[in-house]
Amino acid sequence: xxxxxxxxxxxxxxxxxxxxxxxxxxxxxxxxxxxxxxxxxxxxxxxxxxxxxxxxxxxxxxxxxxxxxxxxxx
Numbered sequence: 001x002x003x004x005x006x007x008x009x010x011x012x013x014x015x016x017x018x019x020x021x022x023x024x025x026x027x028x029x030x031x032x033x034x035x036x037x038x039x040x041x042x043x044x045x046x047x048x049x050x051x052x053x054x055x056x057x058x059x060x061x062x063x064x065x066x067x068x069x070x071x072x073x074x
Contacts, residue, residue: 015033
């Protein structure tokens with residue numbers, strides 16, 4: 001897997017623990033690297049959204065439990 005977070009300003013990228021000069025990559029390899037970076041960014045975005053949804057679910061669950069207790073049903 002590409003460690004795209006270690007892209008150097010000198011135009012290097014580390015892929016599977018090996019460093020490559022960006023200039024040495026073919027157009028297709030650079031395109032795949034771009035696609036990989038996009039996918040990794042999207043995964044991070046979706047993980048953040050999931051964390052928000054899980055937090056909301058937990059809050060709703062606690063509110064429901066409190067309401068059931070307040071209604072005398074628990």
